[in-house]
Amino acid sequence: MVPGFARSAQHGTTSTNGTGDTDMGYATTTDGVEIFYKDWGPRDAPVIFFHHGWPLSADDWDAQMLFFLAEGYRVVAHDRRGHGRSSQVWDGHDMDHYADDVAAVVNHLGVQGAVHVGHSTGGGEVIHYVARHGEDKVAKAVLISAVPPLMVKTNDNPDGLDKSVFDDFQSQVASNRAQFYQDVPAGPFYGYNRDGATPSEGIIRNWWRQGMMGSAKAHYDGIVAFSQTDFTEDLKNASLPVLVMHGEDDQIVPFELSGKKSAELAPNAMLKTYPGFPHGMPTTHADTINADLLAFIRD
Numbered sequence: 001m002v003p004g005f006a007r008s009a010q011h012g013t014t015s016t017n018g019t020g021d022t023d024m025g026y027a028t029t030t031d032g033v034e035i036f037y038k039d040w041g042p043r044d045a046p047v048i049f050f051h052h053g054w055p056l057s058a059d060d061w062d063a064q065m066l067f068f069l070a071e072g073y074r075v076v077a078h079d080r081r082g083h084g085r086s087s088q089v090w091d092g093h094d095m096d097h098y099a100d101d102v103a104a105v106v107n108h109l110g111v112q113g114a115v116h117v118g119h120s121t122g123g124g125e126v127i128h129y130v131a132r133h134g135e136d137k138v139a140k141a142v143l144i145s146a147v148p149p150l151m152v153k154t155n156d157n158p159d160g161l162d163k164s165v166f167d168d169f170q171s172q173v174a175s176n177r178a179q180f181y182q183d184v185p186a187g188p189f190y191g192y193n194r195d196g197a198t199p200s201e202g203i204i205r206n207w208w209r210q211g212m213m214g215s216a217k218a219h220y221d222g223i224v225a226f227s228q229t230d231f232t233e234d235l236k237n238a239s240l241p242v243l244v245m246h247g248e249d250d251q252i253v254p255f256e257l258s259g260k261k262s263a264e265l266a267p268n269a270m271l272k273t274y275p276g277f278p279h280g281m282p283t284t285h286a287d288t289i290n291a292d293l294l295a296f297i298r299d
Helices: 005-010 058-070 095-109 121-133 163-186 201-213 216-228 232-236 259-265 286-298
Strands: 024-028 034-040 047-051 074-078 114-119 138-144 242-247 269-274
Touching: 024 095, 034 058, 034 095, 047 058, 047 095, 047 121, 058 074, 058 114, 058 201, 058 286, 074 095, 095 121, 114 121, 121 138, 121 216, 121 232, 138 286, 163 201, 163 216, 232 259, 242 259, 242 286, 259 269, 269 286
Parallel strands: 047 074, 047 114, 114 138, 138 242, 242 269
Antiparallel strands: 024 034, 034 074
16 A cells, blocks of 8 residues: 555545546455546546556556546546556456456446457456346446457467567566656557667656556566566457457557457457557557547537
């Protein structure tokens, strides 16, 4: 639990929007974990619920939350357990708990008919939440550069990435997380390792800041959660509209083994691809991603 934040929530000093409703606070899960959330916008407006990627936080959605708030939507984003400002518990860092934690926030806020938007690991969280808790409170789902259906190579998924790739991720988190969290955004996450790219020091530092706010244990275990969870049945059983958005130059979650397959599995899916866009395209290409999200949500 992050000192100060949880105490302020428990003592009723969370920020308000002037109507008595909280703009941020905590929802408590069934196993006692405090999940931090932001909740901006009119209480009666349509809701967009954002799910962040590994190892980041709700702050990674700044460009989307501000945009959709200005468009008249109510925007919600949470910090996954062990990430950002949520409780740094040692256990429960798996997709079942992640989905149940989302349900705790949804129930706490009473949001109905929300569009759930997930980036990377957050995309897996979205589709697993829908499968585990039903579609009655969900209008549409959006998977951006997302990990489903399955990242790791198995007998049934021969095109996946070798488990040694993710073992190396865990080794780097355990040995020098601070350096690893510098190298990832400075390189493949935003495509800054490509010829002609112009790295943004602010974006790189913001990624590092978000990562280092979270728990090393949560991030270590989360690598298994995002790489080894099989979302195939979740996708097949999703009857709601699903937008799959994926950059064709995604070096973290390659399009051919993820976005392409997800769009084929979900029965009511629409696929949008982006030539040259990197994994972190909601940040590097926010104008394009926001416009396409808005069109899908309004459709």
